[in-house]
Amino acid sequence: MNWRRRAITLLSFITLGGAMAFAQAVQKLTLAQAEAIALSNHPQISSFRYNALAANEATREAKSAYYPTAIGSLTGAGADDNSRIAAGGLNNPIILNRYSNGVAIGQLITDFGRTKNLVASSRLQAQAAQENVQTARQNVLLQVDRAYYDVLKAQAVLRVAEQTVKDRQLVADQINALAANKLKSGLDVSFANVNLADAKLLLAQSQNDKQAALAALSTALGYSDQHTFEVEDVPLPSAPLPQFADLVNQAFHHRPELISQRYTQQASEKFARAEKDLRFPTISAIAAAGETPVHQAALADNYAAAGVNVNIPIFNGHLFSARRAEAEFKARAEAENLRDLQDRIARDIRVAWLNANTAYQRLDLTRQLMQQATQALDLAQSRYKLGLSSIVELSQAQLFQTQADIEQASAKYDYEFQIANLNYQVGASH
Numbered sequence: 001m002n003w004r005r006r007a008i009t010l011l012s013f014i015t016l017g018g019a020m021a022f023a024q025a026v027q028k029l030t031l032a033q034a035e036a037i038a039l040s041n042h043p044q045i046s047s048f049r050y051n052a053l054a055a056n057e058a059t060r061e062a063k064s065a066y067y068p069t070a071i072g073s074l075t076g077a078g079a080d081d082n083s084r085i086a087a088g089g090l091n092n093p094i095i096l097n098r099y100s101n102g103v104a105i106g107q108l109i110t111d112f113g114r115t116k117n118l119v120a121s122s123r124l125q126a127q128a129a130q131e132n133v134q135t136a137r138q139n140v141l142l143q144v145d146r147a148y149y150d151v152l153k154a155q156a157v158l159r160v161a162e163q164t165v166k167d168r169q170l171v172a173d174q175i176n177a178l179a180a181n182k183l184k185s186g187l188d189v190s191f192a193n194v195n196l197a198d199a200k201l202l203l204a205q206s207q208n209d210k211q212a213a214l215a216a217l218s219t220a221l222g223y224s225d226q227h228t229f230e231v232e233d234v235p236l237p238s239a240p241l242p243q244f245a246d247l248v249n250q251a252f253h254h255r256p257e258l259i260s261q262r263y264t265q266q267a268s269e270k271f272a273r274a275e276k277d278l279r280f281p282t283i284s285a286i287a288a289a290g291e292t293p294v295h296q297a298a299l300a301d302n303y304a305a306a307g308v309n310v311n312i313p314i315f316n317g318h319l320f321s322a323r324r325a326e327a328e329f330k331a332r333a334e335a336e337n338l339r340d341l342q343d344r345i346a347r348d349i350r351v352a353w354l355n356a357n358t359a360y361q362r363l364d365l366t367r368q369l370m371q372q373a374t375q376a377l378d379l380a381q382s383r384y385k386l387g388l389s390s391i392v393e394l395s396q397a398q399l400f401q402t403q404a405d406i407e408q409a410s411a412k413y414d415y416e417f418q419i420a421n422l423n424y425q426v427g428a429s430h
Contacts, residue, residue: 102290254427
């Protein structure tokens, strides 16, 4: 008997410890906390942030043409007496024995606006990349809102399923007792058991849907594994909704995708101007100085020189004209992309506005449906107890009651998500 008591005690401690660990694993979560976690943890935001940092470096690359370049050189050469390079380039063919070190400095004087336009184009591209970070933030927030409301919806449906199983289990037990006393037929027992089995199927599906919603929420928060959360309910947003035209104007001023596309279009126009400036000459200054500690008699111990170089494009197989035309066509394409994006955003806002209005109307309609279904079930139960109706009528009333419960549980969270989606469409996410 002692070993049995010890085993039972040990099992109790294990069960208690598992329950405590499970309780600790469940994290309470509000919508604001979920959004904050996603903004700091989601890899999509980090990816766009790094792209924005890279775009800033591209601006520095373009601006480097404004600054001088300095190159240090260490050169040694040895040659046979009276050596000459007889084939090859048009440079000085004489090779003298020597070792020398020095510095060469070059500075662009002007390229008639090409570098200026390249810098402006890069800066606009960097601003567009920064707006893409905001777009990623809003996309992640929308994913979090959807997943959060789906968890709330799944929990509400699960509560309905659990209550439905309890109610139908009670009815089935009552009918089985009446049938045992020959007061109800076997058909009534069969219908009651079928309804109970249907409720248990709904419960199993609801439990699965809740776990799937929690998995989606974990992914939306940027976690690679599933976390268990106890999410807090969210109060209904206020109504009525703003007018459609006001929402479109707001979106055209605040949607980061549109702002990014405008910057991209302006950047492509600046780049097209830079490509057009290729037809102008470039003027640069060059200076070099150094010493030659080891040399032949023909060379001095030190050297220094400076000059100005002008490169004038004359002909290169229409390369520059093709580059200019390519850049101009791309700039026009970006302008059309901007117009297309505006049209699609206006369409998405209209759809989101209609969906939000419909979801708001569903709140009152599902309330009415719930009242009617409850009343119908009460009447069906009373009629069945008095023997005035069959089990079919009661089963149908139970089915309508369950459907009404689910519709009412879903309507609230569907409306809250539609409002969140509408805010996203107009660029008003947090």
